[in-house]
Structure formats: structure tokens, C-alpha cells
Amino acid sequence: MGDTKTYTLEEISEHQDKKSVWILIHGKVYDVTKFLEEHPGGEEVLLDQAGKHATEAFEDIGHSTDARDLMKQYCIGDLCEVLYSFVITWKTRKKIIEIEEKNHWPVGGGDESSWKNWLIPIAVAILASLLYRFYMSYHA
Numbered sequence: 001m002g003d004t005k006t007y008t009l010e011e012i013s014e015h016q017d018k019k020s021v022w023i024l025i026h027g028k029v030y031d032v033t034k035f036l037e038e039h040p041g042g043e044e045v046l047l048d049q050a051g052k053h054a055t056e057a058f059e060d061i062g063h064s065t066d067a068r069d070l071m072k073q074y075c076i077g078d079l080c081e082v083l084y085s086f087v088i089t090w091k092t093r094k095k096i097i098e099i100e101e102k103n104h105w106p107v108g109g110g111d112e113s114s115w116k117n118w119l120i121p122i123a124v125a126i127l128a129s130l131l132y133r134f135y136m137s138y139h140a
Helices: 009-013 043-049 055-061 065-074 081-087 090-102 114-138
Strands: 020-025 028-031 075-079
Touching: 009 020, 020 043, 020 055, 028 065, 043 055, 055 090, 065 075
Parallel strands: none
Antiparallel strands: 020 028, 028 075
16 A cells, blocks of 8 residues: 555543644644644634544534645545544535535536536526517517
8 A cells, every 4th residue: 555654542532731742633634733723713723623533523613625635735644544433423424515515626426416506597598498488479
């Protein structure tokens, strides 16, 4: 595989004070110690999530694309893959998908909802056409 370092939940939980702050987001481990003072929401927000799985808290805020790009430099590894499958529950995954769809970010799962993207415009076009025909026949 790659040279990516993997960490256990126990290792991550050991980093929860100002000296060393690690957080877990989407199965990736981030060392945000140097980012504490720069964080726009204040260091308390990061300290509250230190040593924990912070995906839900991260997504609830609705971080920008710039913030997502910025966090890449703080990534130090991944949660052990076996553990990750237990950590991320279906409820959490469902919430992440809802947020991704709301923000128009790519969502895994294929083209299962592609027909829905066309349904409303087609319905509006049909309705507009019918209203136009009704209007023209009434005023002719």
C-alpha cells in the first residue's frame, strides 16, 4: 500500500490538550496544534474535539472549500481501516451524505439520483406548455 501512517483511537485520544491536538475527520487524523490560534472559530472549538471523532461537528459548521483545502496540510495519517468501519455509523454517514448533497459536493453512490435532477425542470416545462396552450385557446 502507501506510506500513510495509521493510528488507533487510543493513540488519537492521547492528544487532547494544548500541547498536542489531534482530531479525526472522515477517517483522517489531523494534528491541528499549530492551527489553534489561527482557527476562525477560536481554539476552544478545536480543543472540544481534541482526541475525538470530529466529523459531525466539522460538517455541522459547513466549512468552505478553502477550509477543506487548508486542512490537508495538517493531515498526519489515517484511522486504522478496521477501526474506521466501526467508528463511522450509518447514521453519521447518512448525515454526511445529506450535507454533501446540500452543498453540491460529490457524493459517492453512482447515478441513482440523476433522474431526480431532471424531474422538476421537465415538470415545470410541461406545466408552462399547458398553461400557454390554455391561455392561447382562451384568448383566440
